[in-house]
Amino acid sequence: MEKKFKTLELFAGAGGLALGLERANFEPVALIEIDTDAAATLKLNRPNWNVINEDIANISSLNLEIFFDIRRGELDLLSGGAPCQSFSYAGKRLGLEDARGTLFYHYAIFLQKLQPKIFLFENVRGLLTHDKGRTYKTIANVFKECGYRIDKKILNAWDYGNAQKRERLITVGVRKDLDLKIKFPLPHEYKPLLRDVLKNVPKSVGAEYSEQKRKLFELVPPGGYWRDIPAELAKPYMKSCWEMEGGRTGILRRMSLEEPSLAVLTSPTQKQTERCHPLEARPFTVRENARIQSFPDDWQFCGSMYSQYRQVGNAVPVNLAFFIADEIRKSLEVLQ
Numbered sequence: 001m002e003k004k005f006k007t008l009e010l011f012a013g014a015g016g017l018a019l020g021l022e023r024a025n026f027e028p029v030a031l032i033e034i035d036t037d038a039a040a041t042l043k044l045n046r047p048n049w050n051v052i053n054e055d056i057a058n059i060s061s062l063n064l065e066i067f068f069d070i071r072r073g074e075l076d077l078l079s080g081g082a083p084c085q086s087f088s089y090a091g092k093r094l095g096l097e098d099a100r101g102t103l104f105y106h107y108a109i110f111l112q113k114l115q116p117k118i119f120l121f122e123n124v125r126g127l128l129t130h131d132k133g134r135t136y137k138t139i140a141n142v143f144k145e146c147g148y149r150i151d152k153k154i155l156n157a158w159d160y161g162n163a164q165k166r167e168r169l170i171t172v173g174v175r176k177d178l179d180l181k182i183k184f185p186l187p188h189e190y191k192p193l194l195r196d197v198l199k200n201v202p203k204s205v206g207a208e209y210s211e212q213k214r215k216l217f218e219l220v221p222p223g224g225y226w227r228d229i230p231a232e233l234a235k236p237y238m239k240s241c242w243e244m245e246g247g248r249t250g251i252l253r254r255m256s257l258e259e260p261s262l263a264v265l266t267s268p269t270q271k272q273t274e275r276c277h278p279l280e281a282r283p284f285t286v287r288e289n290a291r292i293q294s295f296p297d298d299w300q301f302c303g304s305m306y307s308q309y310r311q312v313g314n315a316v317p318v319n320l321a322f323f324i325a326d327e328i329r330k331s332l333e334v335l336q
Contacts, residue, residue, distance in 0.1 A: 005332050008068065008114070010056060010080035010107055014041045014301060014311035016293060017079060017122065018049075020321020024329045026077060029068050032056055037303030038311050045299055060106040064113045073175075075116035076332055081123045081316070082107045084130055096142050104139060111146045117178055117335070118328055119143075121171040122316055125154050128169060139171075148173035151182060158260045159187035161319035163197045164292045166263040168316065170324060180331050185323040194278060195257035197291045205305040206285030207268040213237075216252060217281035223256035225249050225274075241272070250274060261292045266313035267306070286312060294319040 004027040009018055012031035021028070030050040033039045039053035052059070065072055082103040096112075099105040111119055121139075128136050143150045150173040157166040172182045209217060216237055219229040226234045226248065235242050238251060254276040255261055261284075265273060268283035277284055284292070286301060286308045294317050301308040 005076040005329060006070070006074070007077040007079055008070075008075055008110070008116070010078070010110060011082055011103070012038070012042060012051070012080065013314050013316075014038045015045065015299070016295065016315030016318050017081075017120075017321045018042070018046075019295070019299070019318045020316065020323075021077075021079060021325045023318075023322045024325035026325060026329070029070055029075065032059060035311075037301075037307045040302035041300070041311060044302055056103065056106045060109040060113075064110065068114075070114070072113070073115045073117075075114050076118065077328060078107075078111055078114065078116040078119040079121075080107060081121055084123060084127050084135065096145055099138060099142055104142075108142045108146060111143070111148070111173075115147065115175060117175055117332065118180070118182065119148065119173045120324065120328065121173070122324075123169045123171075125167045125169045128154075136169075143171070143173050147176050149176055151184075153184045155184065155320060155324070156187075157317040157320045158191050160185060160317075160323045161188060161190075161192060162260075162292070162294050162317040163192040163194050164261045164264060164317060166317060166320075168320065172324075172328070174331075178335070180334060182331050183327050185327050191260065193258055194255060194261055194292070198257065198278075198288060201285070201288050201291055202297050204285045204287035204290075205308065206288075207283045207305065207309070209269065209282060214281045217254060217276050220252055220254040220276070222254055222278045223259065224254055226252040248272075252276075254278065264289045264292050264313050266310040268309050289313065293317050 004025055006029050007021055007026040008029045009031045012018055012033040018031055028049055030052055031042055032052045034055050036053055039051050042049060042051045096108055099108060140150060150171055152171040154167050155170050157164050174180045221228055241248060250273040253274040255278050257278045262275060275284060289312045293312055293315055301311055
């Protein structure tokens with residue numbers, strides 16, 4: 001039987017990254033998630049997983065080897081992605097002490113204490129330019145301070161079997177004592193479109209537009225936006241946005257079946273970044289968004305409708321997670 005590699009996931013959310021890792025033959029020691037609904041989603045779908053619904057700050061201060069029953073250096077992979085926050089730069093060393101008070105600090109403490117063979121840190125591409133680049137520079141310095149060689153790359157989910165243009169910054173680190181090189185997955189030739197994933201989608205909860213907004217969207221053709229309806233109708237809807245510079249292509253934006261979705265959002269209705277269904281004047285349902293994020297149809301989400309939308313929108317696309325995890329697995333197999 002093929003060996004399963006051990007992973008510990010922080011900021012696990014609703015399981016997009018965890019599902020990709022599972023498909024690549026990783027087995028979680030534990031998954032830590034503070035949001036009660038997201039933790040309930042994980043427990044419902046994988047009752048055998050050790051899901052810890054807790055603030056990571058309450059755990060990072062513990063003796064992690066005893067708490068997780070795993071010796072320092074034994075863990076194969078630490079995975080997750082801390083929300084992006086500015087650092088204090090109090091010490092101006094751009095190191096671990098400057099990260100105190102942020103969620104990333106706790107990710108770094110896990111890394112420092114457990115010394116896994118490899119870590120996977122995923123985040124929004126904007127992290128690279130956040131605070132004029134100082135935030136990511138600090139993060140990179142902390143990773144090196146913890147004893148890791150790092151490599152980073154921006155990957156687009158559309159290149160890896162997801163019908164969605166969604167860019168993520170992927171940082172992978174290898175412990176310096178290991179002679180390993182991690183490759184990033186090569187882009188696929190086949191890139192799915194919305195018509196490939198919106199067939200026979202199971203029914204689920206979904207938001208609706210106001211009557212006024214619905215009538216406007218009925219006038220927008222698939223692939224179109226506010227410029228495709230009469231100005232006398234678009235202007236009252238857009239209000240102050242009408243005078244703004246730029247294309248404002250997200251306003252009254254209707255997707256087409258012949259394109260990938262724009263990045264799935266945490267809310268179904270955001271005026272500046274609409275994602276109207278191609279064939280009906282409504283937002284995508286939770287289940288349709290889950291398809292676009294490549295969640296399997298049997299993966300259920302807990303909580304209110306808006307909580308479900310948020311969980312799906314915050315997730316790492318499952319297919320993207322799998323192809324990254326598969327490359328990490330190949331590297332780990334060299335050690336066996």
